[in-house]
Amino acid sequence: MNPNRDHYPKGEALHRSLSRRYRSASIWQTLFFSALVIAILSLAALLYNVVDGAFGYVAFEYKNDPSEFTSKALDDLNKQELLDILTTNLSSGAFKKLDNEKAMEKRSKSDLYTLVLERLIQIDTKQTWSMTDSIFRSSEIKAEVAKKYPDAKLEFRSWLTPVFLTTPMSSKAEFAGVRTAILGSLWMVGIAILFALPIGTGAAIYLQEYASKNFLNRVIQTNINNLAGVPSIVYGMLGLAIFVRALEPFTSGSMFGVTDSNGRTILSAGLTMGTLVLPLIIINAQEAIKAVPDSLRQAAFGVGATRWQTVWHHVLPNALPGILTGSILAVSRAIGETAPLIVVGASTFISLDPEGPFSKFTALPIQIYQWTTRAQSEFHSIAASAIIVLLILLLSLNATAVLLRNRVQRKY
Amino acid sequence: MENIQTPEYAIETKNLFIFYGSFPAVSEVNMRIEKQKVTAIIGPSGCGKSTLLRAFNRMNDFVPSSYVTGEILLQGQNLYGKDIDPVEVRRKIGMVFQKPNPFPKSIYENISWGAKINGFKGNMDELVEQSLRGAALWEEVKDKLKKSAYELSGGQQQRLCIARTIAIQPEIILMDEPASALDPISTLRIEELMQELKQNYTIIIVTHNMQQAARVSDYTAMMMLEKDGSRSGTVIEFSETKKIFTNPKDKRTEDYVTGRFG
Structure with missing residues (x-):
């Protein structure tokens, strides 16, 4: 008889030991589950906080009563009437300036309507309320407004509107939009990916498929891993020194004949962001290349393929979905980064669309940052709306990349 | 004198050592492998059978720090010579x-x-048709050539790999335990296929399965770790399969093929 057999629990002891094991398992399971719950709750709190700010009651007054300009109700005016009002009431200088930006006759009715509101009637926002307050304290708010601002109108407003997406920056929160910021962000992310994806993938291929495992390459590898964790502001300093200053003739476009610009352009920002996401892309591409089974490489070498033929025909196509996953992460990182853009010199007030890589620019995070630092509460509301726009933009870019990845995923 | 070789040999090794770093995984192999025959390499696990096989088409080049001393001669040409391109060798x-x-x-x-x-x-x-016919796969796949190779069974996939190899018209086909992942029926088909293939090709096969070696091969090389404790493998006996299995010279070979090994 094997004496070791007696050292294992039997009968009642076995049951006790089993239930003890199950108990500790269930404690851990509960802990893991609560970790998940905490994570979900904090995400929900974040979303709630953002949405809460973007909708709600707003109390505002007209500085100049509409009746001073027209006898009709504002909403009933047609385009010609709106134009007439603007022609008679705006100073000729202001009218000419607006006409120069875009011919007044060619502007749409809603555009003119906004101008009348913005320039002539002039909305004065008194106070805004969050969505939760607006829903649960509706009657209190109404009483409060009636008492404090007897002339004010109270309106439940969604700060996030189609107009918000399509109007450029304005100094008044009611008329401000994120059009220029969205375009700036898209340009910047586009340049960053165009710059970083080919270079990053190339570097990853070299490191994985060609580089021998010597000391120098190990040092390079360690440095790339560490670079992925360098604070983004450091990349901002790098971008300022290299792209904005040292390469100014290139990034300002002066060597291509663009004259009215300095180095603080979309191109500089895009290249800075590209540098920032480069280690991320390299590491992810390396992982993707590593995941391609060696048997596939051997099969290719076995029929007389060269290293390059093996990489090009087999390793890369099979690693592509993984490489694209890396670029999704890179896009997410690039679109949300703020600090490097501040250093590189994003403008906070741009009312013209970026026309190309040599334009001055702003980006969504910059816009959000700028609005949240303003004292007036209506700016906080549009900041919340801009955050929603940023999140949606991020999600749709990611969705595009995921769709793209699923398309290239091998059918076999 | 060194490079003159009788034409019936497909490949010849001379004083071949294969090193991983400073450790000789395979030492002192001298073999002459005949044309259009099946040569089996047998022996216990870890004795360097696959290492030796992979040296024949320079697949060991991908193992960092591995190198070879001695010669492997293909038509009188050393495969490890300075002006030899490993890509050409593998073709x-x-x-x-x-x-x-x-x-x-x-x-x-x-x-x-x-x-x-x-x-x-x-x-x-x-x-494509000839190669698939050559691998006895054509009848099974001729209607689904555009389908993924992954839809085939394991045995069919292995025959596809053989077809892929004969498509590049090599002179020698190396097989590294080609049937060890297959069921007995697929194994049998691969073994039958080898008998057909040897009409045109020289085949060198590594196998764990001694019955398989006895069934398919004309010559057998018995590999074993050297006794002196260096843990380096070498060919202890190389002759006709019949002799190896019925009348081996070396006591260790006899013990191994009769199952008394270890």
Whole structure:
């Protein structure tokens, strides 16, 4: 008889030991589950906080009563009437300036309507309320407004509107939009990916498929891993020194004949962001290349393929979905980064669309940052709306990349 | 004198050592492998059978720190000579691996890819058909050439790998335990196939399965770790399969083939 057999629990002891094991398992399971719950709750709190700010009651007054300009109700005016009002009431200088930006006759009715509101009637926002307050304290708010601002109108407003997406920056929160910021962000992310994806993938291929495992390459590898964790502001300093200053003739476009610009352009920002996401892309591409089974490489070498033929025909196509996953992460990182853009010199007030890589620019995070630092509460509301726009933009870019990845995923 | 070789030898090793770093995984192998015969390499695990096989088409080059001393001669030319391109070696000496490893492509492309990259100028459809016929796979796949190779069974995939190898018209086919991942029926088909293939090709096969070696091979090389404790493998006996299994010279071979080993 094997004496070791007696050292294992039997009968009642076995049951006790089993239930003890199950108990500790269930404690851990509960802990893991609560970790998940905490994570979900904090995400929900974040979303709630953002949405809460973007909708709600707003109390505002007209500085100049509409009746001073027209006898009709504002909403009933047609385009010609709106134009007439603007022609008679705006100073000729202001009218000419607006006409120069875009011919007044060619502007749409809603555009003119906004101008009348913005320039002539002039909305004065008194106070805004969050969505939760607006829903649960509706009657209190109404009483409060009636008492404090007897002339004010109270309106439940969604700060996030189609107009918000399509109007450029304005100094008044009611008329401000994120059009220029969205375009700036898209340009910047586009340049960053165009710059970083080919270079990053190339570097990853070299490191994985060609580089021998010597000391120098190990040092390079360690440095790339560490670079992925360098604070983004450091990349901002790098971008300022290299792209904005040292390469100014290139990034300002002066060597291509663009004259009215300095180095603080979309191109500089895009290249800075590209540098920032480069280690991320390299590491992810390396992982993707590593995941391609060696048997596939051997099969290719076995029929007389060269290293390059093996990489090009087999390793890369099979690693592509993984490489694209890396670029999704890179896009997410690039679109949300703020600090490097501040250093590189994003403008906070741009009312013209970026026309190309040599334009001055702003980006969504910059816009959000700028609005949240303003004292007036209506700016906080549009900041919340801009955050929603940023999140949606991020999600749709990611969705595009995921769709793209699923398309290239091998059918076999 | 060194390079003159009698034509019936497909490949010859002279005082071959294979090192991993400073450790000789395989030492002092002298073999003459005959043309259009099946030569089996048998022996216990870890004695360097696969290492030796992979040295024949320079697949060991991919193992960092591995190197070879001595010579492997193919038609009098040292495969490890200075002016020899390993890519060219692998075209002349094809390889079938232990686990079926078709490309994640269609059946057709699995055959045509190797031909294409090696600059094949002839009729590709014909080549694909002939190669698949040569691997006894044509009748099973002729209606689904555009389908993924991954839809085939393991045995079919392995025959596809053989077809892929014969498509590049090598002189020698190396097989590294080609049936060890297959069921007995698929194994039998591969073994039958080897008998057909040896009409045109020289085959060197590594196998764990001694019955298989006895069934398919004309010559057998018995490998064993050296006794002196260096843990380095070498060929202790190499002769006709019949002799190895019925009348071995070496006591260790006898113990191994009769199952008294260890």
